[in-house]
Amino acid sequence: MNNILVFPMILPIVAGVGLLFFRTSRSIQRWGSIAAMTAVFSISLFILTTVLSDGIMRLDFGEWLPPFGITFVADAFAMLLVSAASLVSILCLLYAAFARDEQREHFFLYPFLLLLTAGVNGSFLTGDLFNLFVCFEVMLLASYVLMTLGGERRQLVEGVKYILINILSSWLFLLGIAYIYGTLGTLNMAHLSLRIAEAGQPPLLTTISILFLVVFSLKAGLVLYFWLPGSYGALPTAVSALFAALLTKVGVYALFRTFTLLFYHEPNITHTIIGWMAVATMIGGSIGAIAYKDIRKIASYNVVIAVGFMLAGLAAFNLEAIEGAIYYLLHDILVKGLLFLSIGSIIYATGKTRFDEVSGLIVNYPLFGWMFFVTILSLGGIPPFSGFPGKILIGQGSIAAGEYVLAAVAFASSLAVLYSLIRIFLSMFWGEMSIRRKDQVPLTKGRLAPILILTLLTAGLGLGMNLLSPYVSEAANVLMNPELYINKALNKPF
Amino acid sequence: MRENDVILQTVSKIAVFIILTFGVYLFLAGHHHPGGGFIGGLTLSSAFVLLYLSFDVETVNAGIPLDYRKLAATGVLISVCTGMGSLLFGSAFLSQTFAYFNLPLFGKTELATVVLFEAGVALGVIGVVVTIITSISGEV
Amino acid sequence: METIIILLVGVLVSVATYLLLSKNVIRVVLGTALLSHAVHLLLLTMGGLKRGSVPILGDQPETYTDALPQALILTAIVISFAVTAFFLVLVFRTYQQTNTDNLHELKGADNE
Numbered sequence: 001m002n003n004i005l006v007f008p009m010i011l012p013i014v015a016g017v018g019l020l021f022f023r024t025s026r027s028i029q030r031w032g033s034i035a036a037m038t039a040v041f042s043i044s045l046f047i048l049t050t051v052l053s054d055g056i057m058r059l060d061f062g063e064w065l066p067p068f069g070i071t072f073v074a075d076a077f078a079m080l081l082v083s084a085a086s087l088v089s090i091l092c093l094l095y096a097a098f099a100r101d102e103q104r105e106h107f108f109l110y111p112f113l114l115l116l117t118a119g120v121n122g123s124f125l126t127g128d129l130f131n132l133f134v135c136f137e138v139m140l141l142a143s144y145v146l147m148t149l150g151g152e153r154r155q156l157v158e159g160v161k162y163i164l165i166n167i168l169s170s171w172l173f174l175l176g177i178a179y180i181y182g183t184l185g186t187l188n189m190a191h192l193s194l195r196i197a198e199a200g201q202p203p204l205l206t207t208i209s210i211l212f213l214v215v216f217s218l219k220a221g222l223v224l225y226f227w228l229p230g231s232y233g234a235l236p237t238a239v240s241a242l243f244a245a246l247l248t249k250v251g252v253y254a255l256f257r258t259f260t261l262l263f264y265h266e267p268n269i270t271h272t273i274i275g276w277m278a279v280a281t282m283i284g285g286s287i288g289a290i291a292y293k294d295i296r297k298i299a300s301y302n303v304v305i306a307v308g309f310m311l312a313g314l315a316a317f318n319l320e321a322i323e324g325a326i327y328y329l330l331h332d333i334l335v336k337g338l339l340f341l342s343i344g345s346i347i348y349a350t351g352k353t354r355f356d357e358v359s360g361l362i363v364n365y366p367l368f369g370w371m372f373f374v375t376i377l378s379l380g381g382i383p384p385f386s387g388f389p390g391k392i393l394i395g396q397g398s399i400a401a402g403e404y405v406l407a408a409v410a411f412a413s414s415l416a417v418l419y420s421l422i423r424i425f426l427s428m429f430w431g432e433m434s435i436r437r438k439d440q441v442p443l444t445k446g447r448l449a450p451i452l453i454l455t456l457l458t459a460g461l462g463l464g465m466n467l468l469s470p471y472v473s474e475a476a477n478v479l480m481n482p483e484l485y486i487n488k489a490l491n492k493p494f
Numbered sequence: 495m496r497e498n499d500v501i502l503q504t505v506s507k508i509a510v511f512i513i514l515t516f517g518v519y520l521f522l523a524g525h526h527h528p529g530g531g532f533i534g535g536l537t538l539s540s541a542f543v544l545l546y547l548s549f550d551v552e553t554v555n556a557g558i559p560l561d562y563r564k565l566a567a568t569g570v571l572i573s574v575c576t577g578m579g580s581l582l583f584g585s586a587f588l589s590q591t592f593a594y595f596n597l598p599l600f601g602k603t604e605l606a607t608v609v610l611f612e613a614g615v616a617l618g619v620i621g622v623v624v625t626i627i628t629s630i631s632g633e634v
Numbered sequence: 635m636e637t638i639i640i641l642l643v644g645v646l647v648s649v650a651t652y653l654l655l656s657k658n659v660i661r662v663v664l665g666t667a668l669l670s671h672a673v674h675l676l677l678l679t680m681g682g683l684k685r686g687s688v689p690i691l692g693d694q695p696e697t698y699t700d701a702l703p704q705a706l707i708l709t710a711i712v713i714s715f716a717v718t719a720f721f722l723v724l725v726f727r728t729y730q731q732t733n734t735d736n737l738h739e740l741k742g743a744d745n746e
Contacts, residue, residue, distance in 0.1 A: 134713070148724055156727055161740075167669075168669075174674075177677070179680065181677070181706075
C-alpha cells in the first residue's frame with residue numbers, strides 16, 4: 001500500500017478545486033497554489049528517494065489488483081520527471097503571482113494551472129494506458145482553458161487550431177487503445193508488455209505501435225510540430241513557460257514509456273523511424289529558429305529542436321543514450337521554463353517582439369542580461385551548465401549505436417540553438433542603448449526571482465550532476481530492462 | 495420577445511418533479527442496477543435545464559439561488575475526499591466498503607460508502623452541465 | 635453484428651472527415667463530435683459484442699459481457715462531452731471577436 005503515490009496528482013486537484021471558493025481573494029489564490037505545489041514537490045522528492053532505496057512502488061486504486069484495476073507505478077524515471085515538473089511549476093506560479101495579471105486571475109488562472117500540473121503528474125505516474133489517456137485529457141482541458149483565458153483575438157484564433165489538433169490526436173489515441181484492447185485484451189502497461197513479448201510483436205502490433213508513435217509525436221511536437229510555434233506565441237508569459245516546460249515533455253515521456261516498455265521488439269522498424277523523425281525535427285526546428293525575428297517564435301522552435309534531440313536518445317536505444325536523454329529531459333524542463341520566462345520578461349520590459357527593434361538592454365537590466373546569457377550557454381550545452389551531460393551522453397550513445405547521421409545532426413542542431421539565441425543576445429542586449437533610463441519599465445524583484453532561481457538551478461544541476469547520477473542511472477536501467485518494471489507493477493510474474 | 499408558452503410552463507412544472515424523482519431513483523439504483531451518480535446527475539440537471547427553457551434565467555435563478563460553479567467544485571471535493579477517506583483506515587485510495595444495518599422503517603438496509611462518492615459525482619455533473627448550458631445561452 | 639458496427643464506424647468517420655475539412659467552424663465542431671462517436675462505437679466493438687448478461691456478481695448466468703469497454707466509453711464520452719462543450723463556447727467567442735466563422739479567414743497571425 002503506497003498511498004503516498006496519489007498525492008502528486010490529487011493535491012493539485014484538491015487545491016485547485018478548493019481555490020475556486022476563494023475567487024475574490026487574490027492573495028489566497030496566489031500563495032495557496034504555490035504552497036500546494038511546494039508540498040507536491042517535497043512529497044515527490046521523498047518518493048524519489050524511497051524508490052531508489054526500496055525499488056519501484058505501486059498503488060492499486062480501490063485495492064483492485066493489477067491487471068484489472070487502475071494502478072499508479074512510480075519508478076525513478078517517472079519520479080524524476082514529477083519532481084522536475086513540480087519544481088518548475090512552483091516557479092511559474094511564483095512568476096504569475098508577481099506578474100499580477102488581474103483579469104486572468106479573476107477567471108481562475110491558478111486553479112487551471114494546478115489542474116494542468118495534476119494532469120501532467122498523473123500522466124507520469126500512471127501504469128495503465130487508458131488512465132494515461134484520461135490524465136492527458138485532464139492536462140489538455142486545462143491547457144485549452146489556459147490557452148484561451150483572457151480572450152484576446154490572437155489567443156482565440158490560435159486556440160481553435162490548438163484544440164482541433166489535440167482533439168484529433170486524442171481521437172487517434174483512443175483508436176490505438178481500441179485496437180490494442182481488441183488484439184491483446186488488456187490495458188495495463190506491464191501486462192501489455194508481457195503479452196506483446198509472448199506474441200513476439202507481430203506486424204499487426206508494430207502497426208499499432210506506429211499509431212501510438214503518431215499520437216505521441218503530435219503531443220510532443222516530433223515532426224508534427226506545425227501547431228506549436230503559433231500556439232505558444234499567443235500565451236501570457238507564465239503560462240507559456242509552463243506549457244513549454246511540461247506539455248511536450250509529457251509526449252516525450254509517453255514515447256519513452258511505450259517504446260521501451262511495450263514495443264521494444266522491433267527496433268529496426270520503430271526506432272529507425274523515430275530516429276529519422278528526430279533528424280527531421282531537429283533540422284526543421286533549426287531552420288525555424290534561425291529564420292524568424294520574432295523572439296517568441298525563436299523560443300518555440302527551440303522547444304522543437306530539444307524534442308528532436310531527446311528522441312535521438314531513444315532512437316539510439318542503448319543505456320548510455322537513454323541515460324543522456326533522461327539528463328536532457330530534466331535539464332530541458334527547467335531551462336525551457338527559464339527561457340520562456342526570460343523571453344516573456346523581455347517582451348514585458350520592451351514591448352517589442354522582434355529582436356532588431358531594441359538594443360543595449362544590458363545597460364538597463366544588467367543582472368537580467370547576464371542571466372539570459374547563462375540561459376543561452378545552458379541551452380547550447382556548454383560544459384558547466386546542465387545541458388552538457390545530456391548532450392555528451394546522447395552523442396556517445398548514438399555513435400556507439402552506429403547512428404552517425406543522428407549524432408552529426410544532433411550536434412549541428414546545438415549550434416543552431418546557440419546561433420539563434422546568441423543573435424537575440426547580441427542585438428537586444430548589446431549595442432547602443434535604445435531605451436532611456438527614465439523610460440525603462442522596471443523588472444521587479446518578484447519577476448526576477450523565479451528567473452534567478454532557475455538560472456542558479458541550471459548551473460547547480462550542471463555542477464552537481466554527481467548527486468543526480470544514481471537516480472538517472474536507476475531510471476535508465478529500468479527503462480532498458482522492462483522486466484524490472486513488470487515484476488513490480490504486476491503482482492507475480494505471469 | 496416572449497411567446498405564449500403557458501402549455502410548456504404548466505407541463506414542465508409537473509414534469510420537473512417527475513424528472514427529479516427519476517433522477518434520484520437512478521442515482522440510488524446505481525449500486526446494483528444500471529444507474530449511478532453520473533447518469534442520475536445528468537437526469538437531475540436535465541430538470542434544471544427544462545426549467546431554464548420554460549421560464550427565463552432570472553426567474554429560475556431567483557427561485558433556486560445556487561452558484562452552480564461552487565456546486566460543481568463541492569461535488570469534486572466530496573468525490574476526492576471520500577477517495578482519500580479510505581487512507582484514514584489504512585486501505586488504498588478510492589477503496590470502498592459496505593455493510594448492512596437494521597434501520598427503523600427500512601429494515602435491513604445496505605449502506606455503502608460508494609454512495610458518498612457518487613453523490614459527489616452527481617453534484618459535479620449537475621454543476622458542470624447547468625454552468626455550461628447557462629453560459630452558452632447567456633451570451634447568445 | 636460486429637461487421638455492421640464496423641461499417642457504421644467507417645460511415646461515421648468518413649462523414650466526420652468531410653465535415654472537418656469544410657470551412658465553416660460549426661461544421662468542424664460537429665465533425666469532431668461525430669469522430670468521437672465513431673471511436674466510442676469502435677471501442678465497444680473491440681471489446682466484443684457478446685450477448686452475455688450484466689457483469690454483476692450474484693446472479694449466475696453462463697456468460698458475462700466484458701465490462702471494461704463500457705467503463706472506457708463512459709469515461710471517453712464524458713471527456714468528449716466536456717471538450718465539445720468547451721470547443722463550442724470557444725468557437726462562439728471567436729466568432730464574436732473576429733466576425734467570421736470561416737476557417738480560411740482565421741489563418742495566420744495578425745502581426746506577420
